[in-house]
Amino acid sequence: MGAPELLQFALAGLKNGSIYALVALGFTIVYASTGVINFAQGEFVMLGGMLSVWAYADLGLPLPLAGLVGVLATACVGIVFELLAIRPRKDGDPLALIIITVGGSMLLSSLARHAFGPTERALPRFSEGSIQILGASLERQSLWIMGIAAIAVGVLSLMYSRTRFGKAMRACAIDRNAARLVGIDPKWMVTVSFALAAALGGLAGLVTTPLTQTAFNVGPSFGVKGFAAAILGGLGNPFAAVVGGLVLGMLESLSVAFISSTYKDAISLVVLLLMLFVRPQGLLGRGKREKV
Amino acid sequence: MKRRILRVCVAAALLATTVLTGCSSGDPESSGTDEGAQGEAIRIGAVLSLTGSYAGLGAPEKNAIDLEVARINDAGGVNGRPIEVLIEDDATDAAAAQAAVTKLVDQEGVVAILGATGTGQTMGMRADIERAQVPQVSMAGGSVITDEFSKWVFQTPWPNRLVVPFTAAYLEGLGVTKIALLSDSGGYGADGIAVTKAMLGDFGIEVVAEETYNAGDADMTAQLTKIRGAGAETIWMWGAGSEAATVLQNWNDLTGTELKRDDGIPDIIGAPGNARVELIDGAGEAANGFEFSAGRILLPESYGEDSEAFDVATDFITRYEAEYGSKPDIFAGHAYDALNIVVEALQRMPEGDIDPVALRDEIEATTGFVGIGGTFTFLPDDHNGLTENDLVMYRIVDGEWTLAEEAQ
Numbered sequence: 001m002g003a004p005e006l007l008q009f010a011l012a013g014l015k016n017g018s019i020y021a022l023v024a025l026g027f028t029i030v031y032a033s034t035g036v037i038n039f040a041q042g043e044f045v046m047l048g049g050m051l052s053v054w055a056y057a058d059l060g061l062p063l064p065l066a067g068l069v070g071v072l073a074t075a076c077v078g079i080v081f082e083l084l085a086i087r088p089r090k091d092g093d094p095l096a097l098i099i100i101t102v103g104g105s106m107l108l109s110s111l112a113r114h115a116f117g118p119t120e121r122a123l124p125r126f127s128e129g130s131i132q133i134l135g136a137s138l139e140r141q142s143l144w145i146m147g148i149a150a151i152a153v154g155v156l157s158l159m160y161s162r163t164r165f166g167k168a169m170r171a172c173a174i175d176r177n178a179a180r181l182v183g184i185d186p187k188w189m190v191t192v193s194f195a196l197a198a199a200l201g202g203l204a205g206l207v208t209t210p211l212t213q214t215a216f217n218v219g220p221s222f223g224v225k226g227f228a229a230a231i232l233g234g235l236g237n238p239f240a241a242v243v244g245g246l247v248l249g250m251l252e253s254l255s256v257a258f259i260s261s262t263y264k265d266a267i268s269l270v271v272l273l274l275m276l277f278v279r280p281q282g283l284l285g286r287g288k289r290e291k292v
Numbered sequence: 293m294k295r296r297i298l299r300v301c302v303a304a305a306l307l308a309t310t311v312l313t314g315c316s317s318g319d320p321e322s323s324g325t326d327e328g329a330q331g332e333a334i335r336i337g338a339v340l341s342l343t344g345s346y347a348g349l350g351a352p353e354k355n356a357i358d359l360e361v362a363r364i365n366d367a368g369g370v371n372g373r374p375i376e377v378l379i380e381d382d383a384t385d386a387a388a389a390q391a392a393v394t395k396l397v398d399q400e401g402v403v404a405i406l407g408a409t410g411t412g413q414t415m416g417m418r419a420d421i422e423r424a425q426v427p428q429v430s431m432a433g434g435s436v437i438t439d440e441f442s443k444w445v446f447q448t449p450w451p452n453r454l455v456v457p458f459t460a461a462y463l464e465g466l467g468v469t470k471i472a473l474l475s476d477s478g479g480y481g482a483d484g485i486a487v488t489k490a491m492l493g494d495f496g497i498e499v500v501a502e503e504t505y506n507a508g509d510a511d512m513t514a515q516l517t518k519i520r521g522a523g524a525e526t527i528w529m530w531g532a533g534s535e536a537a538t539v540l541q542n543w544n545d546l547t548g549t550e551l552k553r554d555d556g557i558p559d560i561i562g563a564p565g566n567a568r569v570e571l572i573d574g575a576g577e578a579a580n581g582f583e584f585s586a587g588r589i590l591l592p593e594s595y596g597e598d599s600e601a602f603d604v605a606t607d608f609i610t611r612y613e614a615e616y617g618s619k620p621d622i623f624a625g626h627a628y629d630a631l632n633i634v635v636e637a638l639q640r641m642p643e644g645d646i647d648p649v650a651l652r653d654e655i656e657a658t659t660g661f662v663g664i665g666g667t668f669t670f671l672p673d674d675h676n677g678l679t680e681n682d683l684v685m686y687r688i689v690d691g692e693w694t695l696a697e698e699a700q
Contacts, residue, residue, distance in 0.1 A: 005520075009517055016510060113347060118347030119348040119568075119570050137548070138545075208510060216347075221506075221507070261503040262504050
């Protein structure tokens with residue numbers, strides 16, 4: 001295997017990894033404010049793609065505007081989902097909330113099936129063609145995916161570490177009641193986190209649809225990969241989510257290169273399980289210190 | 293605490309009521325009118341994937357059935373009796389398909405079952421079909437459906453044991469000796485790969501690389517990179533979903549050739565599952581030069597313009613387009629064939645009560661039925677009834693289907 005081929009495998013891993021990272025970031029945002037895994041995150045990715053296609057192909061809007069409509073509409077769905085399904089569960093019992101998100105994901109994909117039909121839909125690429133790097137090739141659309149993942153992680157990290165708002169969100173996850181005592185409204189924080197997670201999921205759907213097409217039933221596969229990436233990196237930290245995504249993408253690509261594509265998902269799953277045994281907090285996560 | 297338990301109980305009770313009423317009101321959707329035909333309707337059951345991952349196949353199948361039932365009843369029905377097709381959704385789930393058969397046969401008293409849409413669902417119904425002794429005409433393409441022979445089960449699409457020798461002979465004719473296989477790890481790809489590997493021995497073609505991908509995978513560049521290093525002259529792809537369009541895009545990005553070479557050998561060759569406009573929409577420019585085998589419905593002139601098949605196909609296409617605003621795809625054609633094979637058999641039977649066992653014998657006696665997928669002649673040991681003559685090789689040129697033989 002020559003150097004250009006190895007580089008090509010690495011680029012394929014990076015490209016897939018950036019997609020996983022974008023989805024994983026959405027898991028991280030909701031987890032950071034509620035301590036809950038939102039299993040409807042994959043559906044936000046599906047909706048971002050579907051609503052953008054709807055705005056582009058059915059409403060005839062220009063692509064940038066259609067993308068904006070798609071992402072904002074997905075954010076609105078996130079808000080409505082939170083207000084109707086998450087907020088009424090006042091005690092914030094994580095198990096109940098997780099089950100609610102599972103139900104919500106089924107509802108969203110069924111609604112999309114009826115609203116947009118059963119077949120897959122396509123979106124044109126933002127930039128055509130590909131670039132050549134030392135004998136390997138990478139489509140320009142992948143640069144969009146990688147760039148958006150990089151910007152998203154940068155913005156989120158800054159938000160959590162520098163802004164009052166980001167710190168308030170984290171405070172809610174650590175202790176709802178204590179956060180309330182210092183004047184933070186946890187209900188409002190959770191709504192915002194769902195809006196952000198949905199918008200980010202929508203963005204992921206928007207940038208990947210030109211490469212993969214989208215359909216009402218793509219949500220779960222995005223969700224599973226993003227969830228695995230978030231766990232691998234360590235939940236609750238945007239930087240860890242991106243690292244998790246990239247590591248997962250690389251693992252899959254190298255499995256194809258050196259072992260077999262038949263086993264690529266099995267290999268990533270085994271690595272994920274090992275990680276859960278050895279370092280349950282993920283690659284970059286900090287262990288939870290329970291104080292007595 | 294007590295109040296909480298009470299609340300849970302109330303919620304559970306409410307849920308149970310909705311589920312129960314949901315079941316009792318869940319009558320199958322019925323497609324049938326009694327205009328033009330009098331008498332008690334002949335009931336036929338259909339199990340289609342209207343939701344779940346095969347919803348894109350089930351929807352055109354339902355359209356075709358609705359359209360044909362209306363046409364048949366307007367023309368007087370079968371021996372003066374209207375037909376009624378009761379459609380059940382299996383949600384692309386084998387267990388649901390099985391439950392649907394039980395319901396249709398035991399509660400609705402249907403004389404035949406159309407479907408299922410998918411191979412897994414069709415096979416999931418097998419035990420109940422044999423127990424109930426009702427003929428079944430499947431619209432799924434898996435070879436296993438008629439290879440694991442049952443006297444009750446018929447099949448309208450071209451099974452892979454016809455597609456494989458047709459495609460292999462085509463490749464051999466182009467002088468191809470080394471190929472790579474790339475397949476969806478799901479049922480369609482697995483069946484295709486198994487049949488391909490079993491039958492390639494008869495042709496002078498060697499498999500130099502074999503890769504798979506999973507439904508929902510976003511990028512196959514890694515697999516294609518590996519295949520590229522193996523020295524294959526062409527990639528034989530077995531995959532029906534949107535991933536096929538991703539493969540074409542990835543290959544185009546990787547090689548930049550847009551699948552056009554001077555030697556007339558396609559870079560990637562597919563299967564009837566790729567006969568979908570969504571593939572062209574999804575892959576765009578990258579679809580150019582892609583070839584796949586399928587029946588003649590995509591270009592009706594390939595039937596031969598003076599033939600009966602041409603008239604049958606153009607009539608169906610015209611009516612379908614007028615009703616639904618889009619051209620029928622191969623799946624609509626499979627449903628047309630399944631329904632009309634049963635209706636033709638019913639028409640040959642004497643008036644009076646329909647016995648499913650006698651109907652099965654009559655379906656098996658189908659000879660030279662000109663449908664959309666081809667001309668069907670069933671035999672006691674051939675319940676598919678098509679031949680390689682019913683297939684043609686297509687090439688996508690500038691986003692349109694063309695005949696590969698003419699393009700050369």
